[in-house]
Amino acid sequence: MEDVKRKFLIKLFPPPRYLNVKSTITTFLQGPDESLYEAREKYKSLLRMCPNHKFDDVIELNMFYNELRSEIKMFLDAFAGGFYYDKECDRSKQSELSVKIFFLYKSST
Numbered sequence: 001m002e003d004v005k006r007k008f009l010i011k012l013f014p015p016p017r018y019l020n021v022k023s024t025i026t027t028f029l030q031g032p033d034e035s036l037y038e039a040r041e042k043y044k045s046l047l048r049m050c051p052n053h054k055f056d057d058v059i060e061l062n063m064f065y066n067e068l069r070s071e072i073k074m075f076l077d078a079f080a081g082g083f084y085y086d087k088e089c090d091r092s093k094q095s096e097l098s099v100k101i102f103f104l105y106k107s108s109t
Contacts, residue, residue, distance in 0.1 A: 009052045013050065013052060018050065018052070021046070021049050021050040021053075022050055022053055024046055024049075025043075025046045025047060025049075025050065025053060025055070025063070026063060028042070028043050028046060028063065028064065028067050029067045030067055030068045030069050030072065032069070036068070036072050036075070036076075039064075039068060039072070040064070043064050047060065
């Protein structure tokens with residue numbers, strides 16, 4: 001079954017197309033006048049263009065968060081109750097913040 005799936009994905013997403021779309025995903029940027037909702041929808045549409053991108057949820061969230069405008073990051077940090085990348089934050093608090101931001105990111109799909 002895995003072989004059939006792999007062959008189908010290679011036919012649908014030949015390596016050059018796969019690499020091009022994956023590169024587009026990894027270089028995502030929020031536009032200067034783009035709302036959080038619009039940025040999230042744009043990013044999610046990029047992910048749908050390449051269903052075999054192989055990014056896990058944490059990587060996906062970090063790539064999205066890292067390329068947001070600073071004022072949007074401040075909003076997300078406030079929503080989560082702390083700073084997402086606070087260096088002095090212990091791992092359990094960091095995980096809690098990630099879950100809250102991830103919930104906001106994944107909601108209303």
